[in-house]
Amino acid sequence: MSSRNRFRPEGKCGASPLAVTIKELSAACGLSVSTVSKALNDYPDVSSETRALVRATADQLGYRPSALARGLKIGRTFNLGVLFDTEDGGLTHNYFSPVLEAFKSEAERRGYDIAFITHHLGSSPMTYLEHCLYRNVDGVCIVCSKFEEPEVVELVSGPLPVVTIDHVFHGHSCVESENRQGMTELTRYILSMGHTRIAYIEGNSASVTTVRLTSFLRTMQEAGIGVPESYLVQSIYHNPAAARAATEKLLALPERPTCIIMSDDYAALGGMEAIRAHGLRIPEDISVAGYDGVPLLQMCRPRLTTVAQDTAAIGEAAARKLVHLIEQPRTTFQETISVPSRLIPGETVGPAPVGA
Amino acid sequence: MSSRNRFRPEGKCGASPLAVTIKELSAACGLSVSTVSKALNDYPDVSSETRALVRATADQLGYRPSALARGLKIGRTFNLGVLFDTEDGGLTHNYFSPVLEAFKSEAERRGYDIAFITHHLGSSPMTYLEHCLYRNVDGVCIVCSKFEEPEVVELVSGPLPVVTIDHVFHGHSCVESENRQGMTELTRYILSMGHTRIAYIEGNSASVTTVRLTSFLRTMQEAGIGVPESYLVQSIYHNPAAARAATEKLLALPERPTCIIMSDDYAALGGMEAIRAHGLRIPEDISVAGYDGVPLLQMCRPRLTTVAQDTAAIGEAAARKLVHLIEQPRTTFQETISVPSRLIPGETVGPAPVGA
DNA sequence: TGAAAAACCGAAAACGTATTCGGTTTCCGT
DNA sequence: ACGGAAACCGAATACGTTTTCGGTTTTTCA
Secondary structure, eight states: OOGGGGGSOOSSSSSSOSSOOHHHHHHHHTSOHHHHHHHHTTOSSSOHHHHHHHHHHHHHHTOOOOHHHHHHHHSOOSEEEEEEOOTTTGGGOTTHHHHHHHHHHHHHHTTOEEEEOOSEETTEEOOHHHHHHHHTOSEEEEEESOTTSHHHHHHHTSSSOEEEESOOOTTSEEEEEOHHHHHHHHHHHHHHTTOOOEEEEEOSSSHHHHHHHHHHHHHHHHTTOOOOGGGEEEOOTTOHHHHHHHHHHHHTSSSOOSEEEOSSHHHHHHHHHHHHHTTOOTTTTOEEEOSBOOHHHHTSBSOOBEEEOOHHHHHHHHHHHHHHHHHOTTTOOOOEEEEOOEEEOOSSOOOOOTTO | OOGGGGGSOOSSSSSSOSSOOHHHHHHHHTSOHHHHHHHHTTOSSSOHHHHHHHHHHHHHHTOOOOHHHHHHHHSOOSEEEEEEOOTTTGGGOTTHHHHHHHHHHHHHHTTOEEEEOOSEETTEEOOHHHHHHHHTOSEEEEEESOTTSHHHHHHHTSSSOEEEESOOOTTSEEEEEOHHHHHHHHHHHHHHTTOOOEEEEEOSSSHHHHHHHHHHHHHHHHTTOOOOGGGEEEOOTTOHHHHHHHHHHHHTSSSOOSEEEOSSHHHHHHHHHHHHHTTOOTTTTOEEEOSBOOHHHHTSBSOOBEEEOOHHHHHHHHHHHHHHHHHOTTTOOOOEEEEOOEEEOOSSOOOOOTTO
């Protein structure tokens, strides 16, 4: 019953030392451990000859300082925590996974590895913050999560540098698309195709959701076109089933919209399914727009009309900002970084039907 | 110039101790550090009363042993390395990312975090194995990589437990789909639709590639239908552009195939693009099959005919196997685990054209 | 009641590294 | 040649754990 035994691997345990330590290196150099350490860390009080000697033999022996020992000593690990908590599919999320990929690349380029943050370790539960402290990450990126959860709030207001994506917490750094610009362009484009009955399916709560909806409504207002309450439907991001249900509501209206702006591309698939099920054609009978610009869908027919978010730039900016926050906390300020998005006029938004 | 300074964060450094240590816990309990440690680790020589006391105050103070210190001492980190190295898109890979997601979930369920393995740390290059030793991972899963690379071979033949996915190294554990069964079913299905001129676009080298091709050829042979050399084209997995080029070759043949089996779903998109560019209809003029069964494509029209690989089962099995290899090296043997795959008859394979 | 055995606890060493501080040596200017 | 300053090196300590081992108390049994 002693759970301790489960922790001890039985195999080649202390058999052969896997990695070469600084002690062996110092022995090989005929120097003390401290001098070797100083040589490797560019201390001034070591002659250039011995520094060279140490460097050379270190290379030769393939010495790497143990990340564990180093981290323990200096209090940081060169690990960035990533909170990526989505119930649907996790890493397969087709908008957030490219963001994460870019984040990871940039982090690695800057010498950081990434570590996923969960709220359990094996069977024992722990909060996100606990996990971060347990693993000693140097900072956290919150990529995709329920931002209202108390655990997330605890993490954000904790002691570690934090960068969020697509949701701004007051006084903290955030990276997001220029949602206002994106939604405005999309709406104008749809208007330019002659649509007046435009419905809008909203994603679940996040600060970007509000920005997009506001931009849509204002653009409509500027065009002098009203949007009835019934044209605004609540739904969930990245959830085709929910979008399908929302779309059904819209199709059941006495005066059906001629165009629907979906919460995102993936949701749009569900919406389009509902439309097809009603025997309607896209875009001849009804137009559909998405949001995100997932590349895979741009290779399918009909090509979705959407707003492409620059996932590469978002992830990269997040990593860069987080590293700055970690390495120069004094001179780095909190900010919200907006990266431009781009309208992709695809095949799913056509001219408004004439009879409508 | 001293690069050392870059490593020291200037901020709240030793200001407030972020996490509570065992020393503070022992003080709070009025016990020695050693006793506390033993109480937490279920040592027999500590009374149940003190054990209870320690446990209680530990919970109360929110104590977690530092992963760093613990790892340093016991020689393992409860981290699983993941080698996920694909030039195209990394984490966004639409077949491997669900595998990774399942792997991650199962690993976390068993108390392991995952760590990505690269061949550089910041600017300084290092081999995969070096990275593993540097971070002290307990084992490695090689998910997607050029298996011929010397670095990968070095890693596989290194001291750590290894599980590969979709490529078997002799004497090591591997998880893959039942490719033989999958390809056989697909081929039979295509044959049942009346096709005789079936072309095959091959992926780049891996052991599964061979198995699939062999299964295809044997099934064709069993049906008594020959496959000309020109119907077998070399291409690259997960690369629409390469598939497009390969498809062009096939379409240029004097006797064009009536069905093409693509190396995978994503590649199929490229192939279908080529076909459409030639003004041909799918599946009326020419049929197309993919492999993998990526869920997103099953929501698009036309629904791709393909073989679904059970990514969840694959990832889970890999994690389980790797953890077994780590925790019970004596009693766990190396093996290749095959998980069943499933034919999805979609809309892209139709009856063979009559005139053909 | 006494001695052996069991039960329980703490001091100390170790894991691999970074850093402070005191101690040699070398160098320079006079 | 001499004093002092620079230049260079190593012993020691600490980071937060685990684990061995010796020591004290309590229990048990003849």
